[in-house]
Amino acid sequence: MNALLLWLLPGLPLGAGGLLLLVRRWARPVAISVAALTLGLAVHAAVTRPAVAVRLLLGEGAAVDGLSAVMVVTVAAAGLAVLVFAAGEPLGARFHGLMLIFLGAMLVTVTAGDLVLLLMGWEVMGAMSYALIGYRWRDPGRVRSGAVAFLTTRAGDLGLYFAAGAALAGGGDLALGGLPGLPPGWRDLVAGGIVLAALGKSAQLPFSYWLSRAMDGPSPVSALLHSATMVAAGAYLLLRAQPLLAATGWAAALVTWTGAVTALLLGAVAVAQRELKQLLAASTCAQVGYMVCAAGA
Template sequence: MESYSQIAWLIPLFPLVAFLVLMAFGRQWRELGPYVGIIATLASFILSLLVWIERLGDKADNYTWNALEWLKVGDVSIRMGFEINNLNALMLVIVSLVSLLVNVYSKGYMHGDDRITVFFGYVSLFTFAMLGVVISENLLELYIFWELVGLGSFLLIGFWYHKPEARAAAKKAFIMTRIGDLGLLIAILLLFWYIPSHSLDFTSIHNALSEQLIPDHIVTWVAILIFIGAIGKSGQFPLHTWLPDAMEGPTPISALIHAATMVAAGVYLVARTFDIFQASAVAMDVVAYVGAFTAILAATIGVAQNDIKRILAYSTVSQLGYMMLALGISSTITAGMFHLFTHAFFKALLFLGAGSIIHAVHTQNIHEMGGLAKKMKITTWTFAIGTLALSGIPPFSGFWSKDAILYEAYHGEHWGLFAIGLIAAFFTAFYMARLFFLVFLGKPRGTSEAHESPSVMTVPLVILAILALGAGFVQTPFNGWFGEWLTGTETAEHEGAGLVMIVSTIAGLLGIYLGYMMYLNNRISREIISGPAPWLHKLVQNKYYLDELYSAIIVKPLKALGSMLILFDEFIVDGIVRLSAAAVGGVGKVGSRVQNGQVQTYGLLTLLGLLILALALVGRRFI
């Protein structure tokens, strides 16, 4: 009897078929379109769940199929296939579950949109690409799906292409992630060159590293280049500025991209190639410090934003920084992947909750909301659970996974990184408290017509809220099941874990308390920072002017260079072409006048020819 792992190739196939069907028959299936997407994703989730349950058994063997020979050059054969292990079995469940809930939610949120079938088709394509990334058997195959994820994000972010902001955001996301993708491509080429067998499957890469077949400095460069690819997809500094702008897409897409799919791809890539990073201490430090800097940078920016989706977007950037920090300082992938696991649920919950709010009040500015707790009870309670989970308050899931990261920094005596993690946790709790108190408990402001969203939107919120509450218990200082199952290694005793838990909880509670005193109780002035230091508030509100800096040092010089090249092309290249064409045309005109069939013209030309010949002979004689 075949195992479920042997038919796991069907998991990405279901959404691919849905995409093809919706693109072929979408206009005729306007009412059925959403159901096609939902059913396909449901099939992927059920099979993913069966694969995951199958792998819960003791020491389940990895399954690899790579019998498809895609390309053969000489003795080098490039194969395609799929691989199932504990890491990607977990990712299959996360991606398919969140995608399923987003599809169900979108049926209500996108109701009435003229291009609703196109929307569900794009979502299916995006889901297919991400599931392909997860089960890819080698790096080249992963890269192909990786690029397809970029295409899907471009289509979804720019779905409302009639809005100039959406078009600009889609182009920005596509171009900035391509910068990172170039790093990943170069890393793949280096591995292909230095691995004697030229095999790019993960087993061959592991063996090459174990046998030290790749020079140490090349390993470092490969790891850093792979991380550059992850920086692009996961919105790490300095390629993070596309991710908040991606909020111009429909809100369900914000949840899909920011929770468990595109941005998680970078973290998954580092975890999938963790052998390479472990072989280079320099690369591990790069991952840790870039992640830590991104976490604190985005957390401070989130404090001063007023758009509910952008606050959550910068929160995503910050939490992804936490994940990278964990991967850079740990000997295993447990802490980083554990936070990815919990974050997928509570961040999807928060984005879909934000969509429910926007659906009700038709604004994204938190200062134009207020008092929604009385009118949107389900959204309020589920959003509160997501807020507490993100803020790292026990016993919600985000507390356990964030605590695991802080413990890794504490246990490894990375005191600077530990301090950054605590400060970022404080800011996270503060800006989420600010958001929650202003939107749900503050004074009503223009929300008189607000009402609860339909059940097709609230049911996914409830499911995600349950997961945001309970998912963290799979890995605690008292229960190391998640890490043991994921990595196959026993969890060591957590000395000092209690102290870390207390300190991290205090940081989160202080952030919430400060938010309460400033935005609900009003005992602390909201101008506590902007009053004495307005420049600092303006600096943070304008995202440290990084977009303006990039525009000044990259965009404008490139545009100037482009203008110069256009002038060169128009006056030099095109000028030569036009001159050549004019010369040929002139010769043709002269020839047409000469070859006119008149005898006297031919006689005159003959006489001129004889005269020229005679002059040439005379000149040659004297010379």
């Protein structure tokens, strides 16, 4: 039963989102109902803490523990709130389908216990962000903004591929819990790749500008990216990998200083903004900077 719950938690929004892309009927009530059911599943998972072994390569599967229990509930609640708000906007079935797929990918990301599952959720989440930012594709400016956000985060995402390759080469264990036990040289390479990917996804310096361009998307998309989902994913990964960062002797300090500098500089940028969405973009980078700083410290 616990394994079924853990499969349903991301599977329900992923399946419903894919169905809405094909059927395109009753998009609003279906999306809200699925998000509400997902929230119920997330609360149940946070209480029961299920785990399932999914042997992809050398991984250990997915699980809901103390850290991910908080995240699954927060992600599902934010997704439901955004979809309820989006019901009042002139947005079609494609939008609601993409939002549900994004929500499912984020839930895969926060429950992943190894780099294989993490990469799956991480990449689908990035692709959906591109499609959602450029949702109004007839406007070339919005499409360019989606491309900037996608390519910038993709540049950081290469670090996650590098980390997975280094983990395989250094010991063959892709489980997140086993990374601190890698040989010192390989451990440093894995930590460097994870830090790069996390800073890119969380819009920390020097990647912060993509979040400003992401504001060209519909307001519900901006709300979803800025809440407990995409920009928080990097900080979550750093918290999940904190034993690895501490084991290297340098990665934790690098993360701490990067978060602190981002919080200070982007906080100053936010104060200087006169346009509300750009103020929110800069202040979000600054607030996530505190989270990144805490993960390193």
